[in-house]
Amino acid sequence: MTAIWIVSLKTSLDSDYVDQPVAERSSRYAVAAAWTDMRSGLLLSQLWLTLGWNDILQRYRRSILGPFWLTASTAVMVIALGVLYAQLFKMPVNDLLPYLCVGLLIWNLLSSFLTEGGILFTGSESYIKQIKLPYSVYIYRSAWSKLIIFAHNFVIYLGVMIYFEIWPGFVALLAIPGFALVMFNGALANLSIGIISARYRDVPPLINSVVQIIFFVTPIFWKPELLKSKSFIADLNPIFHLIEIVRTPLLGGLPSVNNYLAVALITLVNLAVTGALFARFRSRISFWV
């Protein structure tokens, strides 16, 4: 019985549709359509879970390490940068390396949302032009495959914690809601960039170069204390706050109230901007890709 119910529900969302006459296609209609898109995409979880997983397999099929290649290369980077910068900044390795490790893991996740946003829709052109699927399917697929990669990389964190014998305590659990907020904001940014890149093909290369700069100006391999009186460089950086609410708990600390307030503000702005973009331009995506 459940199966039948799911089918009929899907049919009502996917197949039976009534496009409103243009006179009624108000902004309220656009928002409702965007919301329906998001919800009906969730029902197709089987599809995007498979597609997201296939994306990972496709890259590493037939290699022995498979997706753990990502883990290996990130681990090498963590160790190399950790040891080098501990020397440059004259900091103990057991302090800087775990800090850099967590920061880098979250940065890798966030930056992949930004840099791969460009191909969110253009990369699925064959699907978009051949069949009506909720656009959110592509968003969930992208977020899911990034989550898988993060999970593979997360092993490095565990290794580092064991090696340096660090026990963060139960405060580490605070990283879970923090991580959820990072994923949410990442997926929203992914969507915004995806829409803009479908229309303006110059955006993806632009994002790539900007992301590189952000990496250096964000406290990832250096600590914000080094800024001294110029602390605004970190405080005005949204990426910094997003990283902080996951990194600090994972290292046994408590993120500041400012971090949380900043993330709340970032999330609201992100949601408003992305929501408006998606509602306004969703129906144009199929013409743009």
Added chain:
Amino acid sequence: MTDLSKTDLPKTDLPKTDLPTSAGDTELTLSNVSVSFPIYHGGSRSLKKSLLFRGSGGHMATDANHRIVVEALRGISLQLRAGDRVALIGSNGAGKTTLLRVMAGIHEPVTGSVRCRGRISPIFDIGLGIDSEISGYDNIRLRGMILGLTSEEIKERIPDIVEFTGLGDYLDVPVRTYSSGMMTRLTFAVATCFAPEILLMDEWIMAGDASFLTKAQHRVESFVEKANILVLASHSIETCRKFCNQGVWMEQGQIKAAGPIDAVIGAYWAANAVA
């Protein structure tokens, strides 16, 4: 060349809900549908304007921002009911594919409305969703998921697909190892196993080597017969005549003629003979 900003596109005021109550009442209704899209690609606009204007049957215009706009569909109204098998005929660029995409819900119309009841499935590219790194079985499942089927529904149909492809144990290995003939068998079997209520086809599906051909043709025919509504865009008048009872002749994004298939084909031929 018309200026879109001054053009008064007709607007429709349809009652919002007059969906049929019975599930068997498949319908596809287009009311005054217009679709236009700006061309964004860079390059010389005037050159492109002239080239495109000559090359395509689509109507070109400039909008308020002086962008070039292709008016792919203009004021299309169609009412399809169960039993209708419609052939779309017309020259290249007449708007047949765009119309099919609007019917499939891929493109939302700029003005007008589309109402659709019934599981709809476009067959525009039979290779859609084929992932060369995963096995034949996984590809069958993936295709089923793309069409919105549950895993139970997919499971039910797998034996039929397996039997039709005749690929046996090869279905367990990644499809990149397949020969092109094997690939055709797989994509073909997968594409034709999930029968929709409304079937949209851009060109008739052709498949494979000689031994496979008859088998394949039988399969497409029975597949098409299962659909309540068929819309087929084809350049082959023979195919259209064989499978359709209605004809729609498209020209420059508009319906030039619609009605019984023979009458429409007759009119189309008459017009083209003169030209």
